[in-house]
Amino acid sequence: MPRSSEDNQRIKDERREAILAAATRVFARRGLASTKIADIAHAAGLSHGLVYHYFESKEAIYVEVIRDILHGSRSALDECVAMEASPFERLAAFVRGVIARVEESPERLLLVLQVMVQDECSKGACAFFDDHAKHLYFSVRSLIVASREQGLIDPEGDPDALATALFAMIHGIAIGMLIDVPVPRRTPSVELVLRLLGPTRSAARSLSVVGKKVGVAPPEPSDARNGRRGRTSTAPKPRRSRRESA
Amino acid sequence: MPRSSEDNQRIKDERREAILAAATRVFARRGLASTKIADIAHAAGLSHGLVYHYFESKEAIYVEVIRDILHGSRSALDECVAMEASPFERLAAFVRGVIARVEESPERLLLVLQVMVQDECSKGACAFFDDHAKHLYFSVRSLIVASREQGLIDPEGDPDALATALFAMIHGIAIGMLIDVPVPRRTPSVELVLRLLGPTRSAARSLSVVGKKVGVAPPEPSDARNGRRGRTSTAPKPRRSRRESA
DNA sequence: TCGTTGATTGACTGGCCAGTCAATCCTAGG
DNA sequence: CCTAGGATTGACTGGCCAGTCAATCAACGA
Numbered sequence: 380m381p382r383s384s385e386d387n388q389r390i391k392d393e394r395r396e397a398i399l400a401a402a403t404r405v406f407a408r409r410g411l412a413s414t415k416i417a418d419i420a421h422a423a424g425l426s427h428g429l430v431y432h433y434f435e436s437k438e439a440i441y442v443e444v445i446r447d448i449l450h451g452s453r454s455a456l457d458e459c460v461a462m463e464a465s466p467f468e469r470l471a472a473f474v475r476g477v478i479a480r481v482e483e484s485p486e487r488l489l490l491v492l493q494v495m496v497q498d499e500c501s502k503g504a505c506a507f508f509d510d511h512a513k514h515l516y517f518s519v520r521s522l523i524v525a526s527r528e529q530g531l532i533d534p535e536g537d538p539d540a541l542a543t544a545l546f547a548m549i550h551g552i553a554i555g556m557l558i559d560v561p562v563p564r565r566t567p568s569v570e571l572v573l574r575l576l577g578p579t580r581s582a583a584r585s586l587s588v589v590g591k592k593v594g595v596a597p598p599e600p601s602d603a604r605n606g607r608r609g610r611t612s613t614a615p616k617p618r619r620s621r622r623e624s625a
Numbered sequence: 626m627p628r629s630s631e632d633n634q635r636i637k638d639e640r641r642e643a644i645l646a647a648a649t650r651v652f653a654r655r656g657l658a659s660t661k662i663a664d665i666a667h668a669a670g671l672s673h674g675l676v677y678h679y680f681e682s683k684e685a686i687y688v689e690v691i692r693d694i695l696h697g698s699r700s701a702l703d704e705c706v707a708m709e710a711s712p713f714e715r716l717a718a719f720v721r722g723v724i725a726r727v728e729e730s731p732e733r734l735l736l737v738l739q740v741m742v743q744d745e746c747s748k749g750a751c752a753f754f755d756d757h758a759k760h761l762y763f764s765v766r767s768l769i770v771a772s773r774e775q776g777l778i779d780p781e782g783d784p785d786a787l788a789t790a791l792f793a794m795i796h797g798i799a800i801g802m803l804i805d806v807p808v809p810r811r812t813p814s815v816e817l818v819l820r821l822l823g824p825t826r827s828a829a830r831s832l833s834v835v836g837k838k839v840g841v842a843p844p845e846p847s848d849a850r851n852g853r854r855g856r857t858s859t860a861p862k863p864r865r866s867r868r869e870s871a
Numbered sequence: 872t873c874g875t876t877g878a879t880t881g882a883c884t885g886g887c888c889a890g891t892c893a894a895t896c897c898t899a900g901g
Numbered sequence: 902c903c904t905a906g907g908a909t910t911g912a913c914t915g916g917c918c919a920g921t922c923a924a925t926c927a928a929c930g931a
Contacts, residue, residue, distance in 0.1 A: 409743065427918095431920065674911065
């Protein structure tokens with residue numbers, strides 16, 4: 380066979396990545412329907428015909444993009460949940476991580492929101508979508524419950540209302556980042572977001588102490604107060620992490 | 626001329642309204658591009674050809690829908706701003722009103738968000754869009770500043786960060802309402818949303834006292850603590866309120 | 872140098888959909 | 902009952918775009 384054959388593969392992978400990255404940007408802004416294959420091809424720097432050398436169809440790209448995003452965010456969440464720290468601190472780490480990732484590329488979350496809002500989940504995507512959403516929701520919810528049990532946050536708040544509010548806030552932040560209107564924007568800080576939960580003074584203070592970055596969880600496992608946390612869902616195959624998708 | 630001629634006009638108006646209402650629902654879910662005229666026609670209960678009897682084009686419907694939504698929300702905001710109450714209470718009234726309207730029809734806000742996210746503001750819509758966004762933003766911001774000056778909220782918070790956070794929260798709530806995933810959802814209460822601003826205990830308490838509904842401002846003017854409050858913005862023309870759009 | 876084989880291009884096709892329009896259906900007024 | 906004129910329909914057209922494919926390019930091994 381011609382071509383160096385093994386870095387041939389590498390080139391092919393890079394092309395795929397480039398197409399997926401370009402597609403993420405374009406899909407997030409324009410949605411599936413009004414994104415033309417030619418737009419993606421142009422953004423990725425190749426001719427539209429070539430796109431079909433790498434992907435089955437426009438929908439296939441869409442699904443793969445979404446799947447990568449979901450996989451990435453699930454990993455990040457799981458990392459936070461497994462941290463050695465109080466539930467409130469773990470929540471904080473989660474929020475901090477999400478905001479960091481959203482700042483890096485708000486398109487990813489926006490794309491997910493778009494899919495969630497459409498009535499007909501784009502075919503295949505649907506299958507793992509609900510599953511992912513439940514995992515995310517219940518992980519956060521149980522951190523909230525645990526925080527409350529340990530007196531780290533306002534004992535009055537309903538966990539579902541708090542979780543809903545927290546996600547709403549995060550989603551809103553992502554949208555705000557992509558909105559282009561001539562008003563001063565300042566991305567809300569983690570502390571501000573966590574005000575929603577009504578943290579006690581000491582819990583709030585603890586934030587400045589614990590790991591500043593997602594994923595810098597202290598070394599050891601098994602945390603005494605680590606309540607219910609069994610992943611309810613099918614395992615995500617440990618696919619290579621597309622781009623910086625985590 | 627045949628037809629009773631004057632309720633002929635009424636029928637025509639009703640049809641228009643019906644089309645606009647149907648279009649709002651469909652556009653919000655699917656976006657401009659993947660909404661077919663036939664979808665709107667079907668949702669409004671008429672044939673697709675007839676839609677063109679009432680509107681120039683699909684884009685014309687889109688623009689009119691958006692304009693009505695913006696007009697409605699501006700009126701509602703201006704009502705709150707003009708209330709006789711402390712700035713914090715007026716903010717609360719605004720938030721309460723928005724949540725009420727979003728609960729009634731989340732599609733409206735979602736549609737606005739969609740437009741804001743798209744790079745190319747849909748032609749004509751663009752003209753009044755930025756203007757509206759600025760009006761909304763700066764009205765809320767000045768209520769925040771006034772609240773701070775009067776010691777009703779945390780004096781530390783940056784007004785831009787707080788305003789950004791408040792809008793993010795509201796946007797997120799609207800999205801949450803349209804998302805259909807199998808997790809328990811509880812719409813966050815006004816009090817929860819306002820936690821973001823860090824209200825003083827007394828300010829928070831004042832919420833249960835003042836007008837529960839947007840626009841039911843207490844009768845009389847001039848309130849001792851009613852500091853600076855000049856409306857910064859252009860007057861809203863009192864156009865007929867398309868549907869329940871306010 | 873040539874042959875092989877995958878990468879790449881862009882003209883082309885088929886289907887879908889916005890928008891048109893001739894034909895038909897009402898309803899009121901005469 | 903008849904007529905006028907707007908309301909309504911749906912077959913039709915033109916354009917756009919997803920997806921195909923024959924032709925060309927390029928690089929490696931022999």
